Structures are given as structure tokens and as C-alpha cells.
Amino acid sequence: MAIIVNVDVMLAKRKMSSGELAERIGITPANLSILKTNKAKAIRFSTLEKICEVLDCKPGDILDYEESK
Amino acid sequence: MKILGEKSLSSKVEKGLNILFFVITLLDIIVLGVAGITLFSEFNSSTMRDNYLFKIVLEAVISFIFIATGIVALFIIYQFIKIFRNLKESKLFEKKNTNYLNKVSNLSIIIGFLYFMCLVGISIFLSNYNSLDLLTDFLIKILILVFSVAFFIFGIGIKILNEVYKKAIEYKEENDFTI
Numbered sequence: 001m002a003i004i005v006n007v008d009v010m011l012a013k014r015k016m017s018s019g020e021l022a023e024r025i026g027i028t029p030a031n032l033s034i035l036k037t038n039k040a041k042a043i044r045f046s047t048l049e050k051i052c053e054v055l056d057c058k059p060g061d062i063l064d065y066e067e068s069k
Numbered sequence: 070m071k072i073l074g075e076k077s078l079s080s081k082v083e084k085g086l087n088i089l090f091f092v093i094t095l096l097d098i099i100v101l102g103v104a105g106i107t108l109f110s111e112f113n114s115s116t117m118r119d120n121y122l123f124k125i126v127l128e129a130v131i132s133f134i135f136i137a138t139g140i141v142a143l144f145i146i147y148q149f150i151k152i153f154r155n156l157k158e159s160k161l162f163e164k165k166n167t168n169y170l171n172k173v174s175n176l177s178i179i180i181g182f183l184y185f186m187c188l189v190g191i192s193i194f195l196s197n198y199n200s201l202d203l204l205t206d207f208l209i210k211i212l213i214l215v216f217s218v219a220f221f222i223f224g225i226g227i228k229i230l231n232e233v234y235k236k237a238i239e240y241k242e243e244n245d246f247t248i
Contacts, residue, residue, distance in 0.1 A: 035248045040246050043247070
């Protein structure tokens with residue numbers, strides 16, 4: 001997929017666990033795993049907003065674009 | 070009334086289809102046997118004139134095309150049994166269902182084509198040997214034509230609905246993977 005989700009990088013920077021992030025943004029760990037493994041087809045603005053709020057970052061820090069081959 | 074799941078309409082339809090499958094199999098075997106015996110006795114008792122032999126061979130070909138439509142119909146019913154089994158287990162958006170529907174559509178078009186071939190065979194080759202009165206002959210031909218067109222339209226309709234179903238599965242997957 002051309003859109004890369006870099007939640008892992010931000011989690012490492014903030015020294016936060018996946019479980020804690022899932023709990024604070026109010027999604028299940030399974031859904032967070034789907035997001036982290038780039039299996040997600042879409043992300044709601046509300047979820048993105050919460051992730052940015054909790055990780056104290058911009059959407060561009062979490063999402064990246066890579067040209068597909 | 071419950072449509073999907075256990076003890077629902079779909080489970081009852083599945084049971085009905087199982088019975089229909091058994092009945093059609095039985096009918097196919099009986100028709101195959103009767104047609105075979107009739108044609109064989111006709112073949113043996115004929116005076117072996119070329120024209121009469123031609124008629125018997127044609128009758129045999131047309132009879133076996135009709136029987137073939139029954140066998141193809143069995144495959145269609147079997148696909149529907151598998152679809153309704155999935156519906157009974159509440160597996161609505163399964164990719165397998167689209168494969169089954171695709172098979173149903175292709176088989177329906179094949180049946181439509183077989184009926185059409187029968188009609189052509191009867192109209193062109195058997196018209197000289199026709200012992201039926203004009204109205205009965207006309208009604209039988211119209212009936213076969215209606216069957217042919219109906220199966221053809223059914224096949225195309227299922228093909229289009231299958232595409233809609235595929236889109237629905239795609240949207241569901243998208244929805245499931247929206248975080």
C-alpha cells in the first residue's frame with residue numbers, strides 16, 4: 001500500500017506501549033494492530049485526531065506516502 | 070420471520086433444495102432409462118429406411134439434450150444448496166458465495182443454450198416427421214423458447230447481481246478495516 005502508518009515509530013519516541021495507546025484513544029488492541037501492520041483500508045478523522053492528541057504529534061508524523069511499484 | 074441463521078427461512082429453503090436435488094436426480098435417471106429403452110426398441114423395430122433412422126438418431130440427440138439440461142439443473146441446485154448453507158451459518162459476505170453465483174449464472178446460460186439447440190433441432194430437422202397437430206406443435210415450440218429465454222435472462226441477471234454482491238463484499242471489507 002502507498003500510505004505507510006508510522007505509529008510504531010511515534011510510540012517508540014514517546015516510550016508508550018501499544019496497549020496504553022489503544023486504551024487512551026479508545027480502540028481495541030486488535031484494531032491498533034491492523035493499523036500498525038498497514039492492513040487498514042481507511043482511518044477516521046476522529047481516530048487520527050485522538051492518536052495525534054495522545055502522541056502529541058501531527059498527522060504527517062504518523063502517515064507517510066510511498067510511491068507504489 | 071427469521072430469514073438468516075439456524076431455524077430460519079434459509080435453512081428451510083436449504084432442506085427443500087436438498088429434497089428437490091434428490092427428486093430431480095431420480096427423475097433424470099427414470100427419464101434416461103425410459104428414453105434409452107424407447108429409442109432402442111424403436112431402433113430395433115424400424116424397417117431401417119434411411120429417413121426413419123435419421124429421425125431416430127435426431128430424436129435420441131434431442132432427448133439427450135433435454136436430459137442434459139436436467140443434469141445441469143442439478144449442478145445449479147447444488148450451488149444454491151451451498152449458498153443457502155452459508156446463509157444458514159450466517160456467512161453472508163463470503164467470497165465463496167460469489168463463486169457459487171458465478172457458476173449458477175454460467176450454468177443457466179448453458180441450459181438456455183441447450184433448450185435453444187433443442188428448439189432448432191425440432192423446428193428444422195423433425196418438422197417433416199411431426200405427427201402433432203399444428204397448435205400443439207406451436208405451443209411446444211413456444212414453451213421451449215420461453216424456457217430458453219427465461220434461463221438466459223436468469224443467467225445474465227444472476228451475473229449482474231453477482232457483481233453487486235462482489236461490490237458489497239468489497240465495501241464490507243473496507244468498513245471492517247476502517248479504524
